Every structure is written in structure tokens, then in C-alpha cells.
Amino acid sequence: MVAPTPYSLIATDLDGTLLRADDTVSERSLAALARAARAGARHLVVTGRPAPRVRPLLKDLGCTGLAVCGQGAQVYDAAADRLIWSVTLDRDLAETALGKIEAEVGQVYAAVDQDGVDGLTLIEPGYRMPHPTLPALRVGRRDDLWCAPISKVLLRHHALSDDELAATARAVVGSLATVTMSGPGTVELQPCGVTKATGLALAADRLGLSPERAVAFGDMPNDVPMFGWAAHGVAMADAHPELKAVADEITSSNEDDGVAVVLERLFG
Incomplete structure (x- = not known):
């Protein structure tokens, strides 16, 4: 039986976080995300990449729900292949x-x-x-x-x-x-005022999930707002110092399955 966990939402950046340098997700990370899903947690990709550049990665991850793209300017529905929310820069x-x-x-x-x-x-x-x-x-x-x-x-x-x-x-x-x-x-x-946190908050609200039960993973300054929104922020070992300064925890690098290391502990 899977032990209870306080987290029902897992928000992960892609580049430098969940993805390895060759744009792949390790089998260990996939297994850790699958275990978390079986425990009832939802995984949301929260990336700077625009929706068209995220589609193939979502297929590899088996994600058929929502994804936050374009630094929070887009919320993409993978199942319907459409944007349910987007903001443009004038x-x-x-x-x-x-x-x-x-x-x-x-x-x-x-x-x-x-x-x-x-x-x-x-x-x-x-x-x-x-x-x-x-x-x-x-x-x-x-x-x-x-x-x-x-x-x-x-x-x-x-x-x-x-x-x-x-x-x-x-x-x-x-x-x-x-x-x-x-x-x-x-x-x-x-767009002014748009960050990963704004897109993540919108997607989480549509899923009925709250920041109090969210854990977020990232590696760069664009992840700072996301860490401010989530209850627990995890920076990768080689993350930018600005993000490490506000992180609740430092894990291994993306090449060493840092996301999986934490998820295995939380959902082990």
C-alpha cells in the first residue's frame, strides 16, 4: 500500500529539470511519476516552451491532460490539442x-x-x-x-x-x-504580469487542486514564481543561485534523476 503524502500536485519544469540533456525522460523518472499517479497525484508540466514544442514530449510522458506552456502564457489541453487559455504579448x-x-x-x-x-x-x-x-x-x-x-x-x-x-x-x-x-x-x-505561477494557478484551479498540496521542481529564475506559489519548491543540484536561494530543498541534477529522487521519497 502506498504511504499517504501531503502532495496531490507535482509541477515540473522540463529543460534542466525533468528532461536530460538529450531531451529524454529517464525510465526512473517515468516510473516515479507513475507511482505518484497511482497514489492520486496529478503531474503538470510547467515549461517555458510554447505548446507546439511541448506536444511530442507530452506524448512521451503519457500526459493527456493540461500543461502550462510559454512561461505561463498558455494552458494547453493535450487530449483536445487546443489552448484553453492564452495571453499574447502586444x-x-x-x-x-x-x-x-x-x-x-x-x-x-x-x-x-x-x-x-x-x-x-x-x-x-x-x-x-x-x-x-x-x-x-x-x-x-x-x-x-x-x-x-x-x-x-x-x-x-x-x-x-x-x-x-x-x-x-x-x-x-x-x-x-x-x-x-x-x-x-x-x-x-x-506579457506583463504573466509568469509560470499565473498559468500554474489557473491550471490547478481547473483541476480542483490547491497550492498547499503542490510540490514544484525547477532549475532557473523563471521558476521562482512557481516556487512562491507551491507549498514546497525543489531546485536541481545545478540550478541557478537565484532559484536555490528560495528553494525548500535541493535535489540531484536532471542527469542524475533529481525529480525521481524526491518523488521516490514522497511516494515510496
């Missing part, structure tokens, strides 16, 4: 925000994730995808990025570190957008 505000950032740091290179279950990732000349396995369409000029509604903008700088670029962007963007950092080479602008 494209004029995005352009203005980029202008303010470039006035401070010089040229940045930008990409966008389009809204919708079939939205594309568009990258301007000079932008290099941080995840080479993710599909993207290169456009001829920046103006082409704004051809359709977008959920977020991704930024890179040739010399500044991610922390430096994110700090400068936060200082100058103000209420035009929310600035976050979700991984190496991934500083992002998303």
Missing part, C-alpha cells in the same frame, strides 16, 4: 521594449514564439537557438517577427551574460513586459 510594446534595451546595451538578437497550437518560432538574422533540437524559421529582418500574434520574445547578446542582459532589461522595460531567464542563452520578454 507586438508594439515588444518593439518598444527591444528599443529601450538596445539603447542601453547595443544590438541584441531576437526571436519570437507565435501564439497558438501551431505557432512557429521565428528567429531574426544573428539569433542562435539555445536548443538546437527545437525547430525554428529564420526570417530576413526583424520586422518579419511581428507578422502574427506572439506569446513572447527571446533575446541574446553577443557579449553580455544572461544575468547581465536580464538585469538591464528589467531596469528599462518596466511595465511593458515581464523579463525572465529560463536557461542558458534564454532571456525572455512575456
Whole structure:
């Protein structure tokens, strides 16, 4: 008989957390999630990836319910293959925000994730995808990025570190957008006030689940709001210091099945 646990919701980031470097989920992690499911816990993927880039991973995980995508800007229903909630970033505000950032740091290179279950990732000349396995369409000029509604903008700088670029962007963007950092080479602008916590709260409410019974796993600063929402936040061993500072627990790295290590203890 499975021992009782105070957690009925498991929220996991993907890159650097549940996924290994090759974009796979280990058999140990799959087994730990399955054991938690048998105990009555629900698993929600909460990722910066947009819905179109999450679909194949959800199939591998056997997820047929809800997933929080696009840094919280999208709640995706895998069974129906549709977005049940989405927020777009105003494209004029995005352009203005980029202008303010470039006035401070010089040229940045930008990409966008389009809204919708079939939205594309568009990258301007000079932008290099941080995840080479993710599909993207290169456009001829920046103006082409704004051809359709977008959920977020991704930024890179040739010399500044991610922390430096994110700090400068936060200082100058103000209420035009929310600035976050979700991984190496991934500083992002998303709709103002939208975070992983807002999307997670919406999805949890639809499932009748509460933050008091939620455990969250992550590795980057974009997971900080999620840790603030959930009762228990678990950072990976190689997580960003900003996330470790607010975590309730540190586990092993994603390569060493850190999510499974904790779930085996909670649902063992």
C-alpha cells in the first residue's frame, strides 16, 4: 500500500529539470511519476516552451491532460490539442521594449514564439537557438517577427551574460513586459504580469487542486514564481543561485534523476 503524502500536485519544469540533456525522460523518472499517479497525484508540466514544442514530449510522458506552456502564457489541453487559455504579448510594446534595451546595451538578437497550437518560432538574422533540437524559421529582418500574434520574445547578446542582459532589461522595460531567464542563452520578454505561477494557478484551479498540496521542481529564475506559489519548491543540484536561494530543498541534477529522487521519497 502506498504511504499517504501531503502532495496531490507535482509541477515540473522540463529543460534542466525533468528532461536530460538529450531531451529524454529517464525510465526512473517515468516510473516515479507513475507511482505518484497511482497514489492520486496529478503531474503538470510547467515549461517555458510554447505548446507546439511541448506536444511530442507530452506524448512521451503519457500526459493527456493540461500543461502550462510559454512561461505561463498558455494552458494547453493535450487530449483536445487546443489552448484553453492564452495571453499574447502586444507586438508594439515588444518593439518598444527591444528599443529601450538596445539603447542601453547595443544590438541584441531576437526571436519570437507565435501564439497558438501551431505557432512557429521565428528567429531574426544573428539569433542562435539555445536548443538546437527545437525547430525554428529564420526570417530576413526583424520586422518579419511581428507578422502574427506572439506569446513572447527571446533575446541574446553577443557579449553580455544572461544575468547581465536580464538585469538591464528589467531596469528599462518596466511595465511593458515581464523579463525572465529560463536557461542558458534564454532571456525572455512575456506579457506583463504573466509568469509560470499565473498559468500554474489557473491550471490547478481547473483541476480542483490547491497550492498547499503542490510540490514544484525547477532549475532557473523563471521558476521562482512557481516556487512562491507551491507549498514546497525543489531546485536541481545545478540550478541557478537565484532559484536555490528560495528553494525548500535541493535535489540531484536532471542527469542524475533529481525529480525521481524526491518523488521516490514522497511516494515510496
